[in-house]
Amino acid sequence: MKSGDAFGFSRRGVLVGGSAAGAVLVHAGPVQAAPAKGDVPVTMPVSLEVNGTRHDLQLDTRTTLLDALREHLHLIGTKKGCDHGQCGACTVIVNGERINSCLSLALQHQGDKVTTIEGLGTPDKLHPMQAAFIEHDGFQCGYCTPGQICSAVAVLGEIRRGVPSHVQEDIVAAPAVSNQELRERMSGNICRCGAYSNIMEAMQHVAGESA
Amino acid sequence: MKFETPAGKNPIDQLKVVGRATSRIDGRLKTTGNAPYAYEQHDVAAHQAYGFVVGAAIAKGRITAMDTTLARAAPGVVAVIGTLDHAQPLPKSRFNTAHLFGGPQVEHYHQAIALVVADSFEQARAAAALIRTDYAREPGQFDLAKAAPDAPLVPGSKGKPDVARVGDFDTAFTQAPVQLDRSYTTPDESHAMMEPHATIAAWDGDRLTVWTSNQMIAWGKASLATTLGMPPEKIRLNAPFIGGGFGGKLFIRADVVLAALGAKAAGRPVKLALTRPMMMNNTTHRPATIQRVRLGATRDGKLTAIAHSSASGDLPGGDPEAAVSQTQLLYAAPHRETFMKLAVLDLPEGNAMRAPGEAPGLMVLEMAMDEMAEKLGMDPVEFRILNDTQVDPAKPDRSFSQRHLIECLRTGAEKFGWSKRNPKPAQVREGRWLIGMGVAAGFRNNLLMKSAARIRLERGGRLTVETDMTDIGTGSYTILAQTAAEMMGVPLDAVTVKLGDSDFPASAGSGGQWGGNNSTAGLYAACVKLRAMVAQTLGLSENAHFADGKVIEGEKALPLAQAAREGPLTAEDLIEYGTLDKQYQQSTFASHFVEAAVDAYTGETRIRRMLAVCDAGRILNPKAARSQVIGAMTMGVGAALSEELAVDKRFGYFVNHDLAGYEVAVHADIPHQEVMFLDYPDDKSSPMKAKGVGELGLCGVGAAIANAIYNATGVRVRDYPITLDKHLEHLPVLA
The missing domain is CATH 3.30.365.10 (Aldehyde oxidase/xanthine dehydrogenase, molybdopterin binding domain)
Structure with a gap:
């Protein structure tokens, strides 16, 4: 790439040249001043309504919504697959919209209503989507599954509400519950076990029953 | 039970439960978020601290200095462990190619070099960023295409020649009326399972328990004992749910080693997970290959000559990607040749990924x-x-x-x-x-591996299966329950299956697509034993058959539960194999x-x-x-x-x-x-x-x-x- 020349010698380029000639000393580490031992982390209060129950928490300001759920409320159903918004395993429903809970800080959610997989159904009283995932074997290892199910429930809601998608022929028309629509809308939820084909059947099953 | 001759008719052939499309018995837990994975077991050990792993920023060289002063002084930090705390790398098991921790030498990028333990995840992560490391970088070989031409042949296993030959490939290929000679490449691939490698470690005196994400419990226990230099009987390894493995969790990784070291240093249980961006370079991957295939055929399409070679790379002492194996068995041809070359590369460790x-x-x-x-x-x-x-x-x-x-x-x-x-x-x-x-x-x-299981008839007639077999999404829980139900003549929901605990009998584990057949065969052996115990307890002969919750012989039909009236009956056995896999491919x-x-x-x-x-x-x-x-x-x-x-x-x-x-x-x-x-x-x-x-x-x-x-x-x-x-x-x- 020619455009790279504009940057001249990069630090890395210099290191490459150096390493070709033999061992070179490099270091990696902080340049900023570090906090002293006595410093306490900054915490702030936040109230969340999770699965219908209000929780008043005092949290480190760096805590994600995901870690607030998993580590503070011990709601382990919401999974940490990548911790930076690439896999969808942490999907929860906040005020009716699905989000990646790893990508927002808990403190951003003061007063929000959060629904996690535990709030959709329980082993004794399954949500129809949870039951359909079991019937159609829409999971294997189970780690992406809570996120897939939260997304699947939210996706059917989005289609009902007429939220358009990238694959719609006509974005002002009502979207259909087609295989292509569902696949497009679910693509933020990765399943490495590869249960996609079965997840589609589970979603079609639920969409058919609620139609 | 030794399996030495082809199986005759046996109770599995009834196919009342086995062979039927069955929803997973762990489905209700997994779909409701109630299945606990390694990092999530809040209740198994009190006062868990959080670990954060630091990876090397160079691919090859030496760490000349590591300053952890700022990290140790950071809020909430309980302990910091640096690789220089150990003069030498910790010993590695036969399953590991790169060392998992310790010593100044860096063998690959993102090799673990430090661990910070703190009261919270946020504190551990922040403190980890304060560690300052000085490296002496050394040149390495990272280019397979450059290294492959001079790479040595991979020695034949078990005394076989380095080049596997049948007939005279060169002559047959040269004389073949139709020839194909092509080269191809496949890239390095990553398992990318959804659950990162994660462990909770807790010490009780000199005993260690780890809740981890691992496909092979018995291998993991033995490997951890080697690396930590402690007797295996002092280690318990537990993995009831595993968020995918695909070979990437066949062997222990830095997470379990560092959790154990961290818990020791911190004096309290430690939980940690590798971050997603560390997984691809810290752990293993499927190595890239450069392959060549030569085919010779008659004009009417009969293959006369087949040759397949493959070059791949790995760290010193590592293994090749065995890309030519199937070519020895898939198609007929009188003249054949296969071989592999293995270059030394200083990339992260190459190892098994699904269907290696x-x-x-x-x-x-x-x-x-x-x-x-x-x-x-x-x-x-x-x-x-x-x-x-x-x-x-x-x-x-x-x-x-x-x-x-x-x-x-x-x-x-x-x-x-x-x-x-x-x-x-x-x-x-x-x-x-x-x-x-x-x-x-x-x-x-199809690989045959010995596998053990235990089955207990509880008072009241329920059955409990225990084996260290793992379910990595494969459905082990369900097929083991099906096997027990079929053998003992009970419905599927009368069976409880407990997996993934090293205190249970050692199974074949999950790898090489051997888990399903071998682990159920091990349970079959245990069930045969339990059936004999039940029959004897009930005063029946070994000809009794088990159906509908009853044990039946002639006119007699006694409830299975009756055999456990005086207390549970427990049977344990294993399946091991004779030479049927040598006699037959x-x-x-x-x-x-x-x-x-x-x-x-x-x-x-x-x-x-x-x-x-x-x-x-x-x-x-x-x-x-x-x-x-x-x-x-x-x-x-x-x-x-x-x-x-x-x-x-x-x-x-x-x-x-x-x-x-x-x-x-x-x-x-x-x-x-x-x-x-x-x-x-x-x-x-x-x-x-x-x-x-x-x-x-x-x-x-x-x-x-x-x-x-x-x-x-x-x-x-x-x-x-x-x-x-x-x-x-x-x-x-x-x-």
């Missing part, structure tokens, strides 16, 4: 078969059928225990509508789409059919239809087995179209080390998938008459996709993955 060897090997061999069929002017299905073999080509008196590859191909062709394929490429258009169909054969061996077979559409304007590929037909012995649970196969087909789509760890050849690491850069298949990439199983129970494999199936689904599918793309476009791309840039300029001229 066969996955990249068949991506290449089955593309070469497609090219040869075209050269011969033959249909690729018929070409494969013509060259089928029913015996091991190197030992013609050794037959396959079962082999129905021809039926897989014929059934698949019929079902898929193969007759509608236009053999001439780039002829079928639908609007902007170029349409093509491809086929490939799948092949993967035990393998599994598949045909893969794919329809692909390539955008004539952009070169983008879409998979439109996929079908696999599998010949894998008795299918214990057709529902979960089908899921294994479609999951493997999905992984095959990634391998064919998008997955590639990009090597930075200057700095020696995988650049795209997260799920945004390393592109696995997503929902939008995968159409409805079809799977068919042929019904051929294999009495030479075990009393279950089952074989492996979890890796078979991946074997060959990549080539079927590549062949479909070629049929659509007329452009042959021999370097995986087949991304649009590789064929865009050569696509047919737009009308």
Whole structure:
């Protein structure tokens, strides 16, 4: 790439040249001043309504919504697959919209209503989507599954509400519950076990029953 | 129980529970978020601290200094462990190539060099960023293409020659009227399982318990004992749920070692997970290959000569990607040659990933078969059928225990509508789409491994199964419950299955598609023992049969629960094998059919239809087995179209080390998938008459996709993955 020349010698380029000639000393580490031992982390209060129950928490300001759920409320159903918004395993429903809970800080959610997989159904009283995932074997290892199910429930809601998608022929028309629509809308939820084909059947099953 | 002669009729053959499509018994836990994975077991040990792992920022060299002062002074920090705290690397087990921790030497990028333990995750992460490390970088070899030509031959195993030869390949190939000689490449790939490697470690005096994510409990326990220098009996390893492995969790990794060291240093339990961006370089990957296939045939399509070679790389002392294995067994030809070369590379450790060897090997061999069929002017299905073999080509008196590859191909062709394929490429258009169909054969061996289990008849008549077998998404919980229910004549919901605990009898574990057949066979052996105990307790003979919760002999029908009236009855046994896998070649077979559409304007590929037909012995649970196969087909789509760890050849690491850069298949990439199983129970494999199936689904599918793309476009791309840039300029001229 020619455009790279504009940057001249990069630090890395210099290191490459150096390493070709033999061992070179490099270091990696902080340049900023570090906090002293006595410093306490900054915490702030936040109230969340999770699965219908209000929780008043005092949290480190760096805590994600995901870690607030998993580590503070011990709601382990919401999974940490990548911790930076690439896999969808942490999907929860906040005020009716699905989000990646790893990508927002808990403190951003003061007063929000959060629904996690535990709030959709329980082993004794399954949500129809949870039951359909079991019937159609829409999971294997189970780690992406809570996120897939939260997304699947939210996706059917989005289609009902007429939220358009990238694959719609006509974005002002009502979207259909087609295989292509569902696949497009679910693509933020990765399943490495590869249960996609079965997840589609589970979603079609639920969409058919609620139609 | 020693399995030495082919299985006769036994209670599994009733197929009242086994062999029926059964929903997973752990499904209610998994779908409601109630299945606890390694990092999530808040209740197993009080006062858990958080660990954060730091990885090396160079690929090769030495750490000259590490300053942890700032990290130690940071808020909430309980302990900091640096690699220089150890003069030497901690000992590694025979399963590990790179060291997991300790000492100044850096063997690969992101090798673990420090751990921070703090009261919270946020504090541990922040403090980890305060560690200052000085390195003396050394040059390394990171370029397989550069290293391969001078790489040494891989020595033949068990005294076999380095080059496996049958007949006289060179002469036969030279004289063959039709020849094909092609080279191909496959890239480094990452397991990219959804659950990161994670562990909670807790010490009780000199005893250590780890809740971790591992496919092979007994191996893991022994390896951890080696690395920590402690007796294995002082270690307990527990992994009831595993968020995917695909080979990446066969062996212990830095997470479990550092959690144990951290918990020791902190004086309290420690939990930690590798961050997603550390996984690709810190752990293992499937090595890239450069392969060459030479085929010689008569004009009527009989193969006379087959040669396959492969070069791959690994750290010193590592292993090759055995991409030529299947070529020794898949097709007939009197003259054959296979060999591998292994270069030393200073990239992260190469190791097993789902269907190691066969996955990249068949991506290449089955593309070469497609090219040869075209050269011969033959249909690729018929070409494969013509060259089928029913015996091991190197030992013609050794037959396959079962082999129905021809039926897989014929059934698949019929079902898929193969007759509608236009053999001439780039002829079928639908609007902007170029349409093509491809086929490939799948092949993967069936491996026999000893496996133990315990079964207990509880008071009241319920059954509890205990084995250290793991369920990595494969459905182990369910097939073990099915096996116990069938053997003891009870309904499925009368069985509780407990897995993944090293205190339970050692199973075959999950790997090499051996888990299902061997772990259920081990439980079968334990059930045979329990049946004898029950019969004896009830005053019946060993001829009693078990059905509907009763034990029945002649006029007598006694409730099973009656045998446990005085207390639980427990039986433990293992399955071990004689020489049936030496007398017979035990393998599994598949045909893969794919329809692909390539955008004539952009070169983008879409998979439109996929079908696999599998010949894998008795299918214990057709529902979960089908899921294994479609999951493997999905992984095959990634391998064919998008997955590639990009090597930075200057700095020696995988650049795209997260799920945004390393592109696995997503929902939008995968159409409805079809799977068919042929019904051929294999009495030479075990009393279950089952074989492996979890890796078979991946074997060959990549080539079927590549062949479909070629049929659509007329452009042959021999370097995986087949991304649009590789064929865009050569696509047919737009009308």
